[in-house]
Amino acid sequence: MSKNDFFDKVYKVVRKIPEGKVTSYGAIASYLGAKKSARLVGWAMNASHGDNSIPAHRVVNRIGLLTGKHHFGGTKVMQQLLENEGIVIKANKIQNLENFFWDPRKSLPPV
DNA sequence: CCCGTGACTTCCG
DNA sequence: ACGGAAGCCACGG
Numbered sequence: 012m013s014k015n016d017f018f019d020k021v022y023k024v025v026r027k028i029p030e031g032k033v034t035s036y037g038a039i040a041s042y043l044g045a046k047k048s049a050r051l052v053g054w055a056m057n058a059s060h061g062d063n064s065i066p067a068h069r070v071v072n073r074i075g076l077l078t079g080k081h082h083f084g085g086t087k088v089m090q091q092l093l094e095n096e097g098i099v100i101k102a103n104k105i106q107n108l109e110n111f112f113w114d115p116r117k118s119l120p121p122v
Numbered sequence: 123c124c125c126g127t128g129a130c131t132t133c134c135g
Numbered sequence: 136a137c138g139g140a141a142g143c144c145a146c147g148g
Binding site for chain 1: 142143144145146
Binding site: 056 | 128129130131132
């Protein structure tokens with residue numbers, strides 16, 4: 012298992028996030044068995060910035076705050092994409108997060 | 123090679 | 136309950 016594997020797994024999980032749903036960096040890290048490495052998930056997103064098949068806009072921090080919107084090329088792009096999927100956002104924060112949250116540990120088979 | 127930084131999260135005082 | 140500090144891994148300067 013190489014470090015590159017971790018990145019690859021992150022991409023796979025993110026790609027499986029259903030439309031209109033979101034998850035957190037920590038949830039993904041936890042699913043991959045490295046919950047303490049949530050920052051790596053963020054770093055993986057940063058590295059995947061050029062990949063269109065990765066819906067990075069569906070990945071937010073644990074409270075549903077759009078912390079990564081600045082890296083989206085446009086300040087309003089991320090929010091726009093999420094709202095387009097039916098997610099309500101106010102003050103850069105997802106409303107009713109529990110209703111939109113998608114936990115890979117509960118939705119995907121164990122590693 | 124060492125230091126600082128980052129799309130985070132959790133623990134301790 | 137709140138704020139500060141630490142832990143995690145990788146990458147760039």
